[in-house]
Amino acid sequence: MKYYDKLIFELSKPGRTAFSLPKAQGTLPKSGNIWRETPTELPEVSELDVVRHYTNLSQMNFGVDSGFYPLGSCTMKYNPKINEEIAALPAFAALHPLQPETTVEGVKEVYDQLDKTLAAITGMKKFTFLPCAGAHGELTGLMLIREYHMSRGDHARTKVIVPDSAHGTNPASAAVCGLNIVVVKSQENGLVDVESLKPLLGPDVAGIMLTNPNTLGLFEKDIKQIAELVHECGGLLYYDGANMNPLLGVVRPGDMGFDVMHLNLHKTFSTPHGGGGPGVGPVGVGERLVPFVDKCKVSGFNGNFGVMLKAYTYILSLGKENIKLAGKLSTLNANYIKECLKDCYKLPIDTVCKHEFVFDGLLEDNGVTTLDVAKRLLDYGYHAPTIYFPLLFHQAIMIEPTETESKETLDGFIEVMRTIAQEAKTDPEMLHSAPHNTPVGRPDETTAARQPILKYTQQ
Numbered sequence: 001m002k003y004y005d006k007l008i009f010e011l012s013k014p015g016r017t018a019f020s021l022p023k024a025q026g027t028l029p030k031s032g033n034i035w036r037e038t039p040t041e042l043p044e045v046s047e048l049d050v051v052r053h054y055t056n057l058s059q060m061n062f063g064v065d066s067g068f069y070p071l072g073s074c075t076m077k078y079n080p081k082i083n084e085e086i087a088a089l090p091a092f093a094a095l096h097p098l099q100p101e102t103t104v105e106g107v108k109e110v111y112d113q114l115d116k117t118l119a120a121i122t123g124m125k126k127f128t129f130l131p132c133a134g135a136h137g138e139l140t141g142l143m144l145i146r147e148y149h150m151s152r153g154d155h156a157r158t159k160v161i162v163p164d165s166a167h168g169t170n171p172a173s174a175a176v177c178g179l180n181i182v183v184v185k186s187q188e189n190g191l192v193d194v195e196s197l198k199p200l201l202g203p204d205v206a207g208i209m210l211t212n213p214n215t216l217g218l219f220e221k222d223i224k225q226i227a228e229l230v231h232e233c234g235g236l237l238y239y240d241g242a243n244m245n246p247l248l249g250v251v252r253p254g255d256m257g258f259d260v261m262h263l264n265l266h267k268t269f270s271t272p273h274g275g276g277g278p279g280v281g282p283v284g285v286g287e288r289l290v291p292f293v294d295k296c297k298v299s300g301f302n303g304n305f306g307v308m309l310k311a312y313t314y315i316l317s318l319g320k321e322n323i324k325l326a327g328k329l330s331t332l333n334a335n336y337i338k339e340c341l342k343d344c345y346k347l348p349i350d351t352v353c354k355h356e357f358v359f360d361g362l363l364e365d366n367g368v369t370t371l372d373v374a375k376r377l378l379d380y381g382y383h384a385p386t387i388y389f390p391l392l393f394h395q396a397i398m399i400e401p402t403e404t405e406s407k408e409t410l411d412g413f414i415e416v417m418r419t420i421a422q423e424a425k426t427d428p429e430m431l432h433s434a435p436h437n438t439p440v441g442r443p444d445e446t447t448a449a450r451q452p453i454l455k456y457t458q459q
């Protein structure tokens, strides 16, 4: 039995402690409500037990610090350690959100600089840092669009157009904002179909939400025309910039004609995320929405300041010239993997991609599903790519290597993906039962997400 098969409660031995203190001279008075009725139920373990317990737990998880993490649409890029150092400086880390403003001039300077820097990168005029996540940013942006139309007495605009390839949060945010969602179809080549878009436009359109490059990793090359059409009908354009990675220093949403956008600092700008960790989804606005941006209070405080420091450090440590390489290298890496694997995995749209691309399962699947491939990758020490998203393909495998990985790492991954394709031919049963050497195999994911068991109960 492996050490981590035991819970810390099961390691408990009565009387075992992690400290030694001189025998107490007196006791607390048994008055008031100081004394507990019953002793706390804590495991009785040594210091070494505690250290091993937490160290082992940390190693059961997979992180970008422990291996390659090609999670499409999530931009799991490496978080440079200098980011952590800066965010941990006591002058930043010890701040209190209710401190008098006069004592936080330095912090305001950071916000101001980050605002200007993000505006320069995106072509927007001004950012708000209130939204705490990408989806929160989407809601904020849509509320701004609504405010804009209302301020003009234009009350009929209740429709938001969303492509069928969109990230699920897009229609969800529009619904939360009380807007009606209209889906625009993609063409065979994965891009928004301008001809299908035209009949949807009219005086009831509040705006359109686009991701560019879209969730298939493809650049919407008709974006200029789309922007003109939407503006002509009186609507505004929302840019989902969660993964703006491939565009850094190359093109700006502001120049493409977008009026409002969010960024995920916890994707594009290297700050860690996952497991619902802290994030910031700053929203940037163009000319039309500047008057509304500070009126939309979606949060009592700005998003996580530590995350902003890390993102700002990332930008400064790359600098104006090197940041232009991030987008290009992430694009090169994705195309390299795609080209090296397309003879064993089905590539539904065979074209140059940006930072990510989508396979639709194995070329010769022999009954092996995308889930089997993903689970088998874990046996080889790789995090699985995003699977079964986007919904356009039934066996979607969405790969995003990011710019931070070396050619050697990519080659290692490619080799393993080819090995798995071979295994699918020779031993499909073994793939159906993968993973074989991880602490957890194939939980019922819905139950695990909806009814997680988070506390110890004696069996």
Ligand SMILES: *Cc1c(COP(=O)(O)O)cnc(C)c1O
Pocket: 073, 074, 133, 134, 135, 136, 167, 169, 211, 240, 242, 243, 264, 279, 281
């Ligand atoms: C991750 C992501 C979001 C949502 O961001 P959260 O911070 O998880 O709310 C929105 N759109 C796209 C394209 C994303 O990849």
